[in-house]
Amino acid sequence: xxxxxxxxxxxFGRFWWDFLVGDTPEVFAGVLVVVGAALxxxxxxxAAVALVPLLTVAVLAMSTYRGRKxx
Amino acid sequence: MTSTVVLMLAVFAASAxxxxxxxxxxxxxxxxxxxxxxxxxxxxxxxxxxxIVGAVGVPLIHLVPIAVLRxxxxxxxxILGLAWLRKAILRSSGHKAMHDEDAVYAKTxxxxxxxxxxxxxxxxxxxxxxxxxxxxxxxxxxxxxxxIVLSLGSSSHHLGLAAAAAGAAVVIVAxxxxxxxxxxxxxxxxxxxxxxxxxxxxxxxxxxxxxxxVHWPGSxxxxxxxxAFFVAVTSLAIPLMRRxxxxxxxxxxxxxxxxxxxxASS
Numbered sequence: 001x002x003x004x005x006x007x008x009x010x011x012f013g014r015f016w017w018d019f020l021v022g023d024t025p026e027v028f029a030g031v032l033v034v035v036g037a038a039l040x041x042x043x044x045x046x047a048a049v050a051l052v053p054l055l056t057v058a059v060l061a062m063s064t065y066r067g068r069k070x071x
Numbered sequence: 072m073t074s075t076v077v078l079m080l081a082v083f084a085a086s087a088x089x090x091x092x093x094x095x096x097x098x099x100x101x102x103x104x105x106x107x108x109x110x111x112x113x114x115x116x117x118x119x120x121x122x123i124v125g126a127v128g129v130p131l132i133h134l135v136p137i138a139v140l141r142x143x144x145x146x147x148x149x150i151l152g153l154a155w156l157r158k159a160i161l162r163s164s165g166h167k168a169m170h171d172e173d174a175v176y177a178k179t180x181x182x183x184x185x186x187x188x189x190x191x192x193x194x195x196x197x198x199x200x201x202x203x204x205x206x207x208x209x210x211x212x213x214x215x216x217x218x219i220v221l222s223l224g225s226s227s228h229h230l231g232l233a234a235a236a237a238g239a240a241v242v243i244v245a246x247x248x249x250x251x252x253x254x255x256x257x258x259x260x261x262x263x264x265x266x267x268x269x270x271x272x273x274x275x276x277x278x279x280x281x282x283x284x285v286h287w288p289g290s291x292x293x294x295x296x297x298x299a300f301f302v303a304v305t306s307l308a309i310p311l312m313r314r315x316x317x318x319x320x321x322x323x324x325x326x327x328x329x330x331x332x333x334x335a336s337s
Contacts, residue, residue: 035283038283039284048283060308064308067167
């Protein structure tokens, strides 16, 4: 019984690990930075409105560049 | 109103992309192991996915404070959206092979062919292998749709609408699948994936900001501005990434035949 529960818990954990981190840990880390920046800048409206999308682009650029085919 | 329309479009397109992938497996299962078990596996998976939406989504809306929900869901949408967008940019720029439904179909048929998996049951009888393959295909592809429905539906308090948009995509893709059967490779999957990636990323930025207390200018209308911004970023990223292809492949990806293929696939 406890072995079966352990199996399901481990499968559930693996699903979320693959979904959130998988083979692009930089996206997960980058999104934490984006959300952190949004929280930190919530009282600085203009800075938040400009920086949150730009940080998102930086995460996309970094991850896409990391996934490129190399010679 | 604007965000509701964009939300429904995003859920519909995301569900359509995932369902095309699931349909390839269901058609392969149906043609090799019999349609009865393939349909039953599909139906059970769809009911299970709908039950998950109801069981998780409704308590989520009623029990979790909306600001917390929006920050968490904004983060999840960003992870999902950026992953889709990254993959679509890499595929469009030649850094990654296009998703080939014909190859997936051929591989699944080869795996399920009688003799490979214990022999198929006669067409009108139940076949456990056909049922399980169809169920797994629809359930696993559908889990991503469930996450998108739960995320977009609960953060905007339109869970019913989001579920309806996903349901409509399932019905339409299944209908088209019945008509075209094996021509699923004609679906411009990468272009759809890129569109969905842009919408999910835009919603992710919007909800993460809203939940954190950032007030976007124009409120919901800023979602459209964010979408336009990410469309522009993606349009710039593809040629830039193409330039970083290794020499020979860059020349190949810039050739006229490859550009024609690209135009056809978009």
